Amino acid sequence: MSLPFPLQQNPNPASPQRRAEILANPGFGKHFTDHMARAVWTADGGWANSEVVPFGPIPMHPAAAVLHYAQEIFEGMKAYRHADGSIWSFRPEANGERFARSARRLALPELPVADFMASTKALVSADAAWVPDEGEHSLYLRPFMFASEPFLGVRPAQEITYMVIACPVGSYFSGGVKPVSIWLSTQYTRAARGGTGEAKCGGNYAASLAPMIEAAAHGCEQVCFLDAAHGRYVEELGGMNLYFVTSDGRIITPELGTILEGVTRGSILILAKELGLEVEERPVEITEWQQGAADGTITEVFACGTGAVVTPVGRLVWDGGEVTAEKAGTEDSVTMRIRRQLVDIQYGRAADPYGWMTRLA
Numbered sequence: 346m347s348l349p350f351p352l353q354q355n356p357n358p359a360s361p362q363r364r365a366e367i368l369a370n371p372g373f374g375k376h377f378t379d380h381m382a383r384a385v386w387t388a389d390g391g392w393a394n395s396e397v398v399p400f401g402p403i404p405m406h407p408a409a410a411v412l413h414y415a416q417e418i419f420e421g422m423k424a425y426r427h428a429d430g431s432i433w434s435f436r437p438e439a440n441g442e443r444f445a446r447s448a449r450r451l452a453l454p455e456l457p458v459a460d461f462m463a464s465t466k467a468l469v470s471a472d473a474a475w476v477p478d479e480g481e482h483s484l485y486l487r488p489f490m491f492a493s494e495p496f497l498g499v500r501p502a503q504e505i506t507y508m509v510i511a512c513p514v515g516s517y518f519s520g521g522v523k524p525v526s527i528w529l530s531t532q533y534t535r536a537a538r539g540g541t542g543e544a545k546c547g548g549n550y551a552a553s554l555a556p557m558i559e560a561a562a563h564g565c566e567q568v569c570f571l572d573a574a575h576g577r578y579v580e581e582l583g584g585m586n587l588y589f590v591t592s593d594g595r596i597i598t599p600e601l602g603t604i605l606e607g608v609t610r611g612s613i614l615i616l617a618k619e620l621g622l623e624v625e626e627r628p629v630e631i632t633e634w635q636q637g638a639a640d641g642t643i644t645e646v647f648a649c650g651t652g653a654v655v656t657p658v659g660r661l662v663w664d665g666g667e668v669t670a671e672k673a674g675t676e677d678s679v680t681m682r683i684r685r686q687l688v689d690i691q692y693g694r695a696a697d698p699y700g701w702m703t704r705l706a
């Protein structure tokens with residue numbers, strides 16, 4: 346039996362006009378739906394007080410442990426409206442399982458996957474009118490869990506709050522596909538063996554912000570991190586995994602270990618085989634990228650994650666040089682073929698042979 350998430354209706358929901366205005370131009374992460382899901386865990390009582398409640402600020406004690414020691418994790422997934430009006434999500438159980446793995450690493454209580462699913466279904470059912478039906482728009486779901494116990498001692502907190510909030514999001518590429526430029530960070534690293542690189546925790550993102558400022562100063566939008574031990578192997582971007590396509594029909598992605606195990610990354614491993622590509626999961630030296638992009642043995646590089654699905658990489662810049670990919674994101678590229686295949690499955694326009702889609706409402 347999963348936790349119940351009864352609905353406490355918002356007495357002041359957004360008006361249909363206001364909602365339509367937001368859905369017409371949602372942006373990303375700015376506008377939220379009328380409700381949010383919540384449950385509270387205590388060391389004594391386990392999970393309780395599970396509910397869908399009106400969206401709004403949460404009371405927070407100034408000594409809440411998360412504010413001091415960053416004991417926090419999150420997830421990110423999307424709800425897609427299909428042509429018949431039904432609402433679906435892409436491999437949400439995989440997000441639920443990763444949420445449990447992240448919880449273990451951050452010494453947080455595990456939320457059973459069934460409860461993770463129940464909370465997202467309850468929220469999406471309550472806010473179904475917020476799931477866009479336009480183009481590649483969707484409802485972004487953000488489950489998260491944090492140490493809400495007011496206590497300044499350093500130990501796993503005894504009171505934890507779990508929540509799910511949701512915001513409509515537009516298509517990442519509203520004005521056509523725009524390849525991203527990437528700054529290669531050599532001063533900073535993202536994760537070390539034994540660290541929290543595999544967990545989806547806010548702390549990893551906090552540490553990626555200073556390198557992002559450096560990237561912007563070099564005219565780049567994203568940061569590529571190298572491994573912390575040698576400074577030689579490509580890991581990933583601040584919030585997306587990386588793939589390389591070679592001129593002889595291979596597709597290569599850095600192996601797991603200190604990178605975040607993306608659901609998109611894992612799905613592409615499977616889809617690429619279907620497209621006749623030979624898949625390799627292995628360490629990738631940064632020089633392989635730099636030289637391969639320059640001499641044409643690497644024909645495409647792309648980043649992947651739930652937010653943008655698949656994003657072509659147009660430029661890699663480092664201290665002392667750069668390589669550019671002139672044809673990044675062209676219609677017949679492997680990057681865009683994989684992107685279309687994924688998006689078509691997500692929006693119910695293509696068959697779903699792997700059973701990746703789960704109906705939410």
Ligand SMILES: *Cc1c(COP(=O)(O)O)cnc(C)c1O
Binds near residue numbers: 581605608650651
């Ligand atoms: C969330 C995330 C990704 C992408 O994972 P998806 O499950 O594909 O959305 C990649 N890298 C980092 C660091 C992330 O936090």
